[in-house]
Amino acid sequence: MGARISNVQREARELGRLRTGWSVPHKDPGKRPVPVKSETWVLTSHARHYLDEAAEVWGGTVEPWQPQGSGPEQYRVVTERRSIDALLPPGDPLSQYNEMWNAGGCLRRCDGETEQLTRKSCLCARQFGPDWHLQPKGVVCSVTSRLRVVLPDMPDMGTWRAETHSFYAASEWGGTVDMVLSGTGGRGLIPVTLRIEQRKRVANGQTKNFPVVAVELRGVTPRQALTGPLPTAVALDPSAAPRLALEAARTDWVAEAACALTIDDLQDTWRRAFRAGELTDALAALLKARCEEVEAESVRPARRTAEPQPVPDEDGAIDAEVIEEIDDPGWPDDPDATG
Template sequence: MGSRLMNKKREAAELGRIRTGYSRPNPNPDKGPIPVKSRTFVLTSHSREYIEQAAKLYGGRVEQWTPQRSSIAQWRVITEAPELKAILPAGDPLHQYNEMWGGGGCERRCDGVTELLKSQPCVCLAKYGENWYERSARQVCRPTSRIGVFLPDMPDLGVWRLETKSHYAADVLAGGLDTVLQATEGKGLMPVRMWIEQRTRVVDGETKQFQVVMVVPSLPKLRHALSGPISTAAALDPASLDRPAIEAGPAVVPDYAAEARQCATVEAAREVWHRANKAGHVDPKGTDDLSQELIRIADDIGKGIDTQTGEEPGDDEPGPDDEGVYDGEFVEDGEQGDEPPAAYPPAQWPTAAVPGGGRR
């Protein structure tokens, strides 16, 4: 049997990422790229093949792209599809932290109460209070949500990591997924629809726009999402959950009467009735038509009547005994002569063929 390291994560290979924004060059060469919020998802990967396939499925133009603070070029496509259909893997696929990143990597990672890298109380909450998330990303951590999903129409087995740094999206993602996980207990796959929703919020008289990533179970009815785990086949084809079941055709009833007529004994004919009774094809009390017919056939067999033709045995031809055996007659030697009768008359030569019998 195989074994696993107990202190290691068991995650599927990451084939690419699903992003909610991109960057464009800054007109000022002394400044960094300008971040842009996208109305559709942006797929990125180290594999050009994956991005080309994504462009065929979801629209958009394939282009080479280098992430910020990286020197390794990747490929990306800004999709044109309003939504993506994906599948959530089993377990809890959502990971959320408040994070701050710098030139040296992740500087702070907090679960909202404790900053985990230095095992200290939440720095942002202690310094700026409950509304710390309204401050600039340069001052505070950013609520970061990551969720791995399968894209069933893309090649290869692996997950695409959806990542968003929206405070409001963090609430919506956690609430929706927790409802599904409560129903399924994290067992089995779950088909979902994902899209980016633009929303507004008024704070201190000022209207602010923000994005929310929606991840909603893609099932025909709500009860399908809340009734427990679904099969892998249903996850790949959710519409099958609402299709009417195919009705079974009428059961084929054996021709018990024909079987009984082939029997040589009464017991064998009765056994046919017992099989029909076990299958539920006759009345256990024997009052139905089929039972009555089987009884008549058994009686005919007992009387020696031919069940196929209905012919009765003659007076000089006794019928079979209880075991269906007919008495045979033995002929003693000598009763019909010492020699058995010839099957054919003795051969004779034709007149013309008798030697010496021809005429000249």
């Protein structure tokens, strides 16, 4: 029988990254690279055959790519798609921090209240106030959101990491993922679409255009996603399970209550309907009434079965058992009883 180490976190291997741009060297070697935004998804990985498959599915050309720093060479494909299909894996796939990095690694990692490396209060908010995120990059931390997803059409078993430094995406990703987790409890897969959409913000007389990665449900309704964990077959191919089939797969709680024979059966129905989010007031009242019926039936005296009447034979005689008469000793508590 298999076993797991209880204090070791289990996490699927990271196969690559999903990016919304890249960077090019600055004309001044002493300055930071210049970021370039992409209107389509960019995939990077250490394994070329992953990206060969991505290019087949989403277009683009695989090319060698050198990430910032001194890491080993990888591969990159700039796809032709603004949206790609993905799956949210079980557990909580989202990690969010305010971070500051340099060539030596991570300098700050803050949850919005406490800087995790020094255990001090948020340095950016203390210095610049609640609108600290409007300050130039490098002066304050960058809002960093990392979302682990499964790309069902790619080779191998593992996750891909989508990362964004958008302040607005951080809010939307957190809201979407938390809403999904409230319904699934972190169990099962959820089909989603990752889409790059262009946004515009007008403030202080200035107009700013910027991309935001939206996480959208794919092929299922919010009702279906929030009812509980989806069957894996539905998550992998939502189009193969039309809405009517999903509705038909629901348990008929009323019929189950009518067939229940014991209080334990009815209590089990109550618990399962509650976990499925389908314990309505009407169903609760019906289950309580059925419990009273079952309880009443359990204390009702059993009916006596009528004894068959003797049937005379062809001579008109009736078989009978001869019982020898004995003196009645009386009730044991009777003081006049004999013996």
